[in-house]
Amino acid sequence: MIKLIIVLVLHCAGKLVGTNEQCDFYQFDHPFYPGESCKEIYDSNTQTHNRSGYYWLINPLRHVYCDMEQRSECGNIGGWTRIASVNITRGDECPTGWNxxxxxxxxxxxxxxxNGGCYRTLxxxxxxxxxxxxxMARGYQKGSPDAFVSxxxxxxxxxxxxxxxIWSYIAGHSDEDPEFxxxxxxxxxVVPGQNSSSNNYYCESGTNDRSSSSAYYLSDPLWDGFDCPTGNTCCDNPNLPWFYRELDMTTLDDVExxxxxxENISDEALLVDQLELYIQ
Structure with missing residues (x-):
């Protein structure tokens, strides 16, 4: 009998099994009621809609955070599995590979x-x-990053x-200065730089003036959709700093x-204080 109950439970996402209500009762946070993914739980049980939190998934059994909101910046659909949440403003530590x-x-x-280079974390x-x-990502500019030139x-x-x-958050010299x-x-x-070969990016500068290699531009966060001067379109996307991307095919890959x-920090640096990633 115990084995039968467990088998039934594992095949009813986020719901109590063995009733006549076709699995429509939701036990919010219990390993006896797991689903295969946040999206599967969301699609099969309306009681989970707008109830973001930790849910149990199977194969293997694990506890993950599911975003069940219908966010406009994420395609107006719920059921997202969170794989990254870094917020230095609330005291979080940086992920492995960053300082x-x-x-x-x-x-x-x-x-x-x-030294210059690309320092990655999985x-x-x-x-x-x-x-x-x-x-989404948010950060700050130090010095004079070169946008799509590098x-x-x-x-x-x-x-x-x-x-x-998947997506790039790029920083440039200035939002309007005509240097070079x-x-x-x-x-x-305002004075545009080199174009990107992809449309899957946001680009902004932390200053409207001529950038200095020694300066930290901390009063204007990057990619937040604010403080762009007249004639600059870098802040126009209403979803900033959020991005949404549908890939060409499904994958199990980790996200890097x-x-x-x-270049060396004496000339430029990218400083990140917020990062969130969700998959579906």
Missing amino acids: KSSHDGISFCRSPSD FSSKGISYQKVCG NDGVIITHGRNPRVH GGFYNCPCA VGICPD
């Missing part, structure tokens, strides 16, 4: 080396097959050999996030 640092009372994650997909990715920013990918691009003809600015700046300045 925690601070300047003028503001803390953030940065690359572990003062976030597990938790064994879930997915085709959609939603998330892809200075936070780069989100999946897979290896090759890495498959704007070459190192974002394409959306790189902090990628191409």
